[in-house]
Amino acid sequence: CACDTRGSKVFPKFPNGLCIQNSPKPCICKPNAVGPRCQRCRPGFWDLSSDNPEGCQSCNCTAEGVAGELADCDLETGRCTCKPLAVGSGCSRCPSGSRDLAAGRWLGCLPCGCDTAGSLGPNCVAAPDGVGSVCACLNDSVAGRLCDRPASEHFWPGLGQHRIELETSARIP
Known part of the structure; x- marks a missing residue:
């Protein structure tokens, strides 16, 4: 039968695998x-080894972060x-500048989307409550997950709220 001893069960009377x-x-x-000779790992597993009683070890890929339907990995x-927007050995984290890893997203994570006027930069950090992420706001007068609105009891004038009075002057001889 030529069973692969790395992946086949070995018994005392059958050191080359039971056939x-x-x-x-x-x-x-x-x-x-x-495989017919137990020569490869199941999908989601890698490192076929005779020393491993299970044959192969789990890939430990996060389903939300891996490309494709299976949490598969390189067999070697x-x-x-x-x-594209998932990082880490198991594709379990969002890279800097992105947030909220989820299975239904083609990219894996969403761009942070921090407001350029109200935040310290484009990157977000884990939310204090542990749910999702937030942008680092410029100061205490700015609020919102994206730093895109005024904090309570603060005011942000919009473009329509600015008035400019222009006067001309001329020198009289």
Whole structure:
């Protein structure tokens, strides 16, 4: 049968793996190994090894952050394939300048969208309550997750609220 001993179950009487002749699956695989000879890892697993009783170890990719439907990884390195705006070994975090990792988003995370006039910069940080993220506001007179509105008891004049009175003067000889 030529079972792959890295992925097949090995028994004392069968050190090269138990082989069932004339069977569509002649080798008995470890839980995380697949193939007729138990020669590869199941999707979502990597590092086929005879030392691992499960055959392969989990990729540990975050479903929200990986590209594609499966939380799959490179079979040799275990590196996850992240969405464009997801980072970390398991694609579990948003990079600087983005927020709110979610499975239904093609990019993974959303751009922060901090208001350029009311925030200290384009990057956001974890919200104090631990839910989502917020922009760092310029000062206490600015509020909102995006630093885009005045704080309570403060006023931000809009363009229509500015009045300019222009006068001309001329020198009389």
